[in-house]
Amino acid sequence: DAGVIQSPRHEVTEMGQEVTLRCKPISGHNSLFWYRQTMMRGLELLIYFNNNVPIDDSGMPEDRFSAKMPNASFSTLKIQPSEPRDSAVYFCASSPGTGASETQYFGPGTRLLVL
Amino acid sequence: GENVEQHPSTLSVQEGDSAVIKCTYSDSASNYFPWYKQELGKGPQLIIDIRSNVGEKKDQRIAVTLNKTAKHFSLHITETQPEDSAVYFCAIRNDYKLSFGAGTTVTVRA
Numbered sequence: 001d002a003g004v005i006q007s008p009r010h011e012v013t014e015m016g017q018e019v020t021l022r023c024k025p026i027s028g029h030n031s032l033f034w035y036r037q038t039m040m041r042g043l044e045l046l047i048y049f050n051n052n053v054p055i056d057d058s059g060m061p062e063d064r065f066s067a068k069m070p071n072a073s074f075s076t077l078k079i080q081p082s083e084p085r086d087s088a089v090y091f092c093a094s095s096p097g098t099g100a101s102e103t104q105y106f107g108p109g110t111r112l113l114v115l
Numbered sequence: 116g117e118n119v120e121q122h123p124s125t126l127s128v129q130e131g132d133s134a135v136i137k138c139t140y141s142d143s144a145s146n147y148f149p150w151y152k153q154e155l156g157k158g159p160q161l162i163i164d165i166r167s168n169v170g171e172k173k174d175q176r177i178a179v180t181l182n183k184t185a186k187h188f189s190l191h192i193t194e195t196q197p198e199d200s201a202v203y204f205c206a207i208r209n210d211y212k213l214s215f216g217a218g219t220t221v222t223v224r225a
Contacts, residue, residue, distance in 0.1 A: 004158075031211065033213075042215055042216075042217050042218065043159070043215040045213065045214075048211055048212070050211075055211070056211075056212070091158050091159070093158075102211075103149070103161050103164070104149075104161075104213060106151075106158030106159045106160065108156075108157055108158050109157075109158050
C-alpha cells in the first residue's frame with residue numbers, strides 16, 4: 001500500500017502568499033483528518049471529513065484557513081494569506097471508518113515555512 | 116482538545132534497559148488509547164493501542180497498561196534498541212477525535 005500521500009513535502013513562501021497543501025488518503029478510507037504540529041502546541045486537529053463531508057472544523061484557526069475534499073481520493077488545505085505564525089508541519093491522516101477504535105494512518109507531512 | 120498530560124518529556128536509556136512513559140487524562144468518556152511513534156521527518160505511526168475494556172496489552176517488546184479508574188495509561192518498552200529512539204505520543208480518543216500528549220523524546224544510548 002502507498003499509504004497516505006502528501007505534497008509538497010516542503011514549502012517555503014513569503015508572508016501574504018497563498019499556500020495549498022494536498023493529500024491523497026488511503027484507498028477505501030472514509031475518514032480524513034488534517035493536523036498541524038508545532039513545538040508550542042503539539043499535534044492539533046484542524047478539520048475532519050467523513051465521506052467527503054466536513055464534520056468538524058472547530059480546529060481551523062481562522063478564516064484564512066480552508067479545506068476541501070472534492071472526492072474520496074483528494075483533499076486540500078489552503079492558507080490565504082499566509083503568515084509567519086502558520087509555519088508548522090501539516091499532517092493528513094485517514095482511517096477506514098468512524099468506529100471508536102479505528103486507527104488513523106498519518107502521511108509524511110508538509111513542512112511549511114512562511115517568511 | 117481534551118487534556119492529556121504525558122511524562123517525561125525526555126528519556127535517555129542505555130541500550131537493553133527498559134523505558135516507561137506515562138499519560139494521564141481527564142475525559143472519562145475516552146474509550147480508546149493509542150500510542151504513536153514519530154521518527155525524524157516522518158508522520159506519527161501507530162505502534163500499539165488499548166481499548167477501555169482491557170487492562171494490559173503486549174506486542175513483542177512493547178506493552179501498554181491502562182487504569183481507567185485512575186485515568187492513566189503507560190507505555191513500556193523492554194530491551195530497548197537504538198532504533199527505538201524517536202518521539203512517542205500517547206493519545207486518547209472520544210468518538211472520532213484524537214487528543215495527543217505533548218510527546219516524549221526517547222534516546223537509546225548504545
